Amino acid sequence: MTGVITYEYPLNERVRTLLRLEDLYDRVNHFYSLEHAHDHHACLTGMFEIIEVASRADLKSDLLQELDRQRTFLDALRDNPAISRDKLDQVLTDLDSAFSNLHATSGKTGQNLRENEWLMAIKQRAGIPGGTSEFDLPSYHYWLQHPADDRRNDLAVWMKPLQPVHSALSLVLRVLRESGRTVSLVATQGMFQQTPAEKPAQMLRLTIASDLACIPEISANKYALNIRFLVPEGVQKSRVYDRDVAFELAFCNL
Structure with missing residues (x-):
């Protein structure tokens, strides 16, 4: 990429x-x-x-x-x-x-x-x-x-x-960054959810194309990983990017 x-x-x-x-x-x-x-x-x-x-x-x-x-x-x-x-x-x-x-x-x-x-x-x-x-x-x-x-x-x-x-x-x-195994994923209409692996990660590394006009908002706990891709609109407002977003994700652990 x-x-x-x-x-x-x-x-x-x-x-x-x-x-x-x-x-x-x-x-x-x-x-x-x-x-x-x-x-x-x-x-x-x-x-x-x-x-x-x-x-x-x-x-x-x-x-x-x-x-x-x-x-x-x-x-x-x-x-x-x-x-x-x-x-x-x-x-x-x-x-x-x-x-x-x-x-x-x-x-x-x-x-x-x-x-x-x-x-x-x-x-x-x-x-x-x-x-x-x-x-x-x-x-x-x-x-x-x-x-x-x-x-x-x-x-x-x-x-x-x-x-x-x-x-x-x-x-x-x-060492932490090099530990991650990268997978290619797609956020359907800007939304992605996944249950975490058995071994909890210590850091996520998310990569997207720089020409996509959206930014990831990540929330994660022991039950689920949620990613929303948002389109910045002004200083404080934002909305969910309404198209599919291809991205790469690595779960890193020491």
Whole structure:
């Protein structure tokens, strides 16, 4: 299927947190690579969002547990002739590295940022609309006037302790996505319903052609999966797409 849009729908809170963090890390890395002071402001506020989302006490232990479980599972496949030994070794190396780096971190994710009073003053003001104006935070305004490379060096220092979580969750989500078996389905007049498989999935990946003027609305529980394809009409109104919609669906599970 060419020219497609993929929608991912988490089916538990842990995956929902990982997807939110992945999006935040992608945004931070995007703005970090740019030059303007507004870009680096967006990068820094993205870091503040990361430490808020990642403040769950069990996030680190969840990631370590999952990395170790995947490492044990894949290591048992070494003698399987259907598995590429080189690719397996590379994945195991990545898992070992991510596990070791995450295990070596101490305290909450972003503790280094929390202990920086200057950054926490910016974080507090950033929660207020227009709160980081130059007259509110003159020292921050002064920092934003530094050359882009100097700002980027500071951002890299602040970001470095957050990287082990990024590496770990990226690996876990990669394994989760690759676990899905994709099936081709049709939503009759924009509606689709299916009873779930015996083993509950942790995430759905739905793919449709990008030229279809509709978006999926997904609801799922242990009894049924319901998908409605909606046509956006204005800011708040929408209606069900009244044609058949071909789509692909993958149930992903760790």
